[in-house]
Amino acid sequence: xxxxxxxxxxxxxxxxxxxxxxxxxxxxxxxxxxxxxxxxxxxxxxxxxxxxxxxxxxxxxxxxxxxxxxxxxxxxxxxxxxxxxxxxxxxxxxxxxxxxxxxxxxxxxxxxxxxxxxxxxxxxxxxxxxxxxxxxxxxxxxxxxxxxxxxxxxxxxxxxxxxxxxxxxxxxxxxxxxxxxxxxxxxxxxxxxxxxxxxxxxxxxxxx
Amino acid sequence: xxxxxxxxxxxxxxxxxxxxxxxxxxxxxxxxxxxxxxxxxxxxxxxxxxxxxxxxxxxxxxxxxxxxxxxxxxxxx
Numbered sequence: 566x567x568x569x570x571x572x573x574x575x576x577x578x579x580x581x582x583x584x585x586x587x588x589x590x591x592x593x594x595x596x597x598x599x600x601x602x603x604x605x606x607x608x609x610x611x612x613x614x615x616x617x618x619x620x621x622x623x624x625x626x627x628x629x630x631x632x633x634x635x636x637x638x639x640x641x642x643x644x645x646x647x648x649x650x651x652x653x654x655x656x657x658x659x660x661x662x663x664x665x666x667x668x669x670x671x672x673x674x675x676x677x678x679x680x681x682x683x684x685x686x687x688x689x690x691x692x693x694x695x696x697x698x699x700x701x702x703x704x705x706x707x708x709x710x711x712x713x714x715x716x717x718x719x720x721x722x723x724x725x726x727x728x729x730x731x732x733x734x735x736x737x738x739x740x741x742x743x744x745x746x747x748x749x750x751x752x753x754x755x756x757x758x759x760x761x762x763x764x765x766x767x768x769x770x771x772x773x
Numbered sequence: 774x775x776x777x778x779x780x781x782x783x784x785x786x787x788x789x790x791x792x793x794x795x796x797x798x799x800x801x802x803x804x805x806x807x808x809x810x811x812x813x814x815x816x817x818x819x820x821x822x823x824x825x826x827x828x829x830x831x832x833x834x835x836x837x838x839x840x841x842x843x844x845x846x847x848x849x850x
Contacts, residue, residue, distance in 0.1 A: 592815075593814065594813075595812070595813065595816060596813035596814070597813075597814075600790060604790075625850055628850075629850070690846070690847060690850040694847060694850060699843075700844040700847075701840045701844050703840055707840055708837070708839070708840060711832070711839045711843040712825075712829060712831075712832050713828070714846070715827075715828040715843060716821075716824040716827065716828035717824070718846060719824040719827055720817065720821050723820045723823070723824065724817070724820060727812055727816055735790060735791060738790070738791050738792075740792075742796070769848060770846065770849035770850070
């Protein structure tokens with residue numbers, strides 16, 4: 566029993582080190598790293614990433630007047646995540662009917678890692694909410710900060726798009742046009758869905 | 774030697790996990806290959822200057838709307 570407990574701790578720490586290593590590698594070598602991640606089999610890594618997401622929801626619950634508890638928001642995030650992964654997987658199956666190279670597990674791993682830019686953005690915006698609470702003004706400092714903030718958000722969004730593109734490319738083995746087509750179809754339902762989540766005050770900016 | 778062969782095979786399998794992208798038009802395929810080569814390693818060297826230029830461009834086009842957008846996003850977490 567003691568051995569199993571120790572084994573779990575060792576597995577967890579090893580996976581944590583791998584998650585941190587992959588996180589830095591995704592900044593410098595997104596292509597190679599995402600290719601490796603798509604072949605990953607260590608489930609602890611997904612657990613660690615999802616734990617980080619849960620901690621973020623806990624933090625945001627204390628920071629803002631959120632009517633929903635963190636566990637409920639996390640549950641909504643899980644639904645979003647599974648809907649997204651499922652949508653891409655099943656459509657890729659429709660596109661490549663006779664090809665069994667697409668793997669849901671691989672997609673799940675790589676999409677989990679593509680949550681890093683999202684996590685960084687949400688965590689940093691939460692911290693900025695404490696340090697420089699909105700609203701911004703039209704003074705020189707306000708405008709300068711706004712330009713900086715938009716540039717910061719845009720760079721994370723572009724990084725996110727690159728990671729999601731690579732995740733789909735390596736996991737589902739689709740071509741450039743097929744991925745663009747899937748993204749277009751995804752936005753058709755995801756934009757109204759995000760508006761719905763905004764209306765019910767669950768997510769102001771979709772966490773995906 | 775056997776171990777080296779095994780790692781080489783493993784690496785080759787990993788590298789050729791997907792077919793190279795073909796955009797059907799030579800010019801587009803070449804452009805895609807050139808553009809993605811910059812994004813495959815250290816993409817932030819391209820992304821950060823591009824984002825700052827885009828931020829500045831948004832300010833020049835939309836003016837103070839950028840301040841409202843920032844305020845909206847700051848409430849968005």
